[in-house]
Amino acid sequence: MILVRRRAGGLPAGPARVARPASADLSRGDRILRWVSGAAATVPFAGLTVIVVIMVIWAIPAIIYSGTTFFTSTKFFIGNLYAPTLSVSNGISAPHGAIYGALTFIIGTLSSSLIALVLAVPISVGGVLMLSEWIPRRLEGPLSTFLELLAGIPSVVFGFWGLTVLGPLLAQHVFPTLARLGVVIPFLKGPWAFNGQGLLTASLVLTLMIIPIIASTTRELVKRVPVLAREGALALGMTRYEMVRVVIIPYVRTGIVASALLGWGRALGETIAVLLIIGMANNPPANAYGTTSTLASGIANQLDAALSDFTGMAVRAIAELGLFLLVISLLTNLAGRLVISRVSGDALPVGRGI
Amino acid sequence: MAYKRPRLRHLRGGLFWVLCGLALAIIVAPAVAVVVGVLIKAAPVLKLSLLTNTTQDVQNPGLQNAILGTLAFAIGVLVIAGPIGILGGIYLAEFAPRRYGGAMRFFSAVLAGVPSIVVGYVAYVALVVGLNWGYSLLSGVVALSLIILPYIIKTTEVSLAQVPRSLREAASALGLSRITTIRKVLLPPALPGIVSGLVIAVAISTGETAPLLFTANWSNFNPTPVLFHNPVGYLTYVTYYYIGQPSAQDQALASAAAGITILMILLLIFGGRLITARQRKMVARLDV
Known part of the structure; x- marks a missing residue:
């Protein structure tokens, strides 16, 4: 039988890879199951295709109408719905005075996600190294449940917490201290909202949301560091820190880059938590604490109003925002998965690192 | 050095x-x-009337409609994403040619990285408006299903892959067909892992808000079995919307909804972990 022959041929171990019989070996029931399950396995691909195609088709009129204004204007205004005349641009008409500039959202998205990324990478890697190299084995399991906890907390609960607990706390006790650095870094000078709503609070909450993605990948890869390499390093008289630097870090470096890209993708697309915390303002942040909007929060916030546009252009403009968000988050995802796929792609989590 | x-x-x-x-x-x-x-x-704001009254109640609003709506979505995603995800996982673990399987796995993982608000927007354009389903349970369920499908596929595949090789060899030595092998030999030890995957997927869908805003919309009334043109309320919306309202009563409702949501999700996640832990022990025993 094929099955046995293949095994004898010395295929790598691993149960899932063993048996892959030719069609001739399959009974009729087998072939039906293969067909039906094969169809099910293509659903994600089909879904992804439908999402991309619909976003592109819906965005096209807005892309034509806005041209480069999309990237250069900070003003997103669906127009005067009661004006007697329409604005026409490149042959496409929209309500009077409509401008669909995405620059505010792009600045908000990039700044919040990059701050989150810069904070989350060292915290995740440091925490995981502590967990797997220093903490006694017995405590490792219980402590790692906190990572799962962080991954499981829903976006809206993070938003609720950021709005009612973290924001006020930061505004009263942390921001005043930070603002003293304003002498050196003008961006950190105040003012801030009394309840802490704004860019920095949103970025900190985003940090918490992407830690599980980076941490779970790092943890998985640290586990796979060959024991002989560790022991060899220690036998050479290295301290534990030197062993980490010389053996472990080089081994997990690619994985950290890949998972950081995935985490970045998640931070880009996070909606409800950011919407509640960042302050829903339609302007770029005035300073590090300023209120603004991201692409994702802007879409959620604007769609209701956009639906009232009788020309339908506002909904198209939101499709353009969504398309841009989709493209950058797909790019970070693809990049992250390609970086690591040859080495150990299965270490990367699906989705939010749960 | x-x-x-x-x-x-x-x-x-x-x-x-x-x-x-x-x-x-x-x-x-x-x-x-x-x-x-x-x-x-x-x-401080949890009380029994939250379970018996709906948000419609002006004097003493509760969360009955939201809780029932959230449960309806949980059942809905289990019915739609459950079978598709499990079958997809079976295909990837048992049938897929290496390269094709790798590609499908890749796209599934990439789908999980699509921002949920984009999924919500597409569902609005395609289902609510395009297919004229209106704000409805079904539109919301389809959007949520697309979001959690990758998780179910992945956990099913991993659970099947963990079944020891010796069992497959025994099944193939007995001349069992693939379908019998899967049903009688591979699925029983993999089942706890698959179930825990489903449980965690439901936890994730329970916490989602963005894909539901423009598909299920919101309703102050209890969900009904009408699948089309029938908005549905759900817990996360209460937290999201009522926290921004000025009245203390509304804010209390938002807090209560956040508390109930997180309790439900903790229960689901740790329930799922418990099942996985038991499965690991069982699989370890099976390996000869």
Whole structure:
């Protein structure tokens, strides 16, 4: 039988890879199951295709109408719905005075996600190294449940917490201290909202949301560091820190880059938590604490109003925002998965690192 | 590595581990702070009338409609994403040619990275408007299903892959067909893992808000079995919307909804973990 022959041929171990019989070996029931399950396995691909195609088709009129204004204007205004005349641009008409500039959202998205990324990478890697190299084995399991906890907390609960607990706390006790650095870094000078709503609070909450993605990948890869390499390093008289630097870090470096890209993708697309915390303002942040909007929060916030546009252009403009968000988050995802796929792609989590 | 004085080496190492310890604290403390903080906010406003009244009630609003709606979505995604995800996982683990399987796995993982608001927008354009389903349970369920499908596929595949090779060899030596092998030999030990995957997928869908805003919309009334043109309320919306309202009563409702949401999700996640832990033991016993 094929099955046995293949095994004898010395295929790598691993149960899932063993048996892959030719069609001739399959009974009729087998072939039906293969067909039906094969169809099910293509659903994600089909879904992804439908999402991309619909976003592109819906965005096209807005892309034509806005041209480069999309990237250069900070003003997103669906127009005067009661004006007697329409604005026409490149042959496409929209309500009077409509401008669909995405620059505010792009600045908000990039700044919040990059701050989150810069904070989350060292915290995740440091925490995981502590967990797997220093903490006694017995405590490792219980402590790692906190990572799962962080991954499981829903976006809206993070938003609720950021709005009612973290924001006020930061505004009263942390921001005043930070603002003293304003002498050196003008961006950190105040003012801030009394309840802490704004860019920095949103970025900190985003940090918490992407830690599980980076941490779970790092943890998985640290586990796979060959024991002989560790022991060899220690036998050479290295301290534990030197062993980490010389053996472990080089081994997990690619994985950290890949998972950081995935985490970045998640931070880009996070909606409800950011919407509640960042302050829903339609302007770029005035300073590090300023209120603004991201692409994702802007879409959620604007769609209701956009639906009232009788020309339908506002909904198209939101499709353009969504398309841009989709493209950058797909790019970070693809990049992250390609970086690591040859080495150990299965270490990367699906989705939010749960 | 160049020789350095021992004391300096140990000082550096010590500093490094202190920073790592700090990083671990920054992971653990907020995780506790979020859960405890939300539960503390919710505890004073939890009362029995939350279960018996709907948000429609002006005097003493409750969350009955939202809780029932959230449960309806949980059942809905299990019915739609459950079978598709499990079958997809079976295909990837048992039938897929290597390259094709790799590609499908890749796209499934990429789908999980699509921002949920984009999924919500597409569902609005394609289902609510395009297919004229209106704001409805079904539109919301399809959007949520697309979001959690990758998780179910992945956990099913991993659970099947963990079944020891010796069992497959025994089945194939007995001349069993593939379908019998899967049903009688592979699925029983893999089942707990698959179930825990489903449980965690439901936990994720329970916490979603963005894909439902423009598909299920919101309703003050209890969900009904009408699948089309029939908005549905759900817990996360209460937290999202009512927290922004000025009245204390509304804000209390938002806190209560956040507390109930997080309790439900903790229950689901740790339930799922428990099942996985039991499965690991069982599989370890099976391996000969």
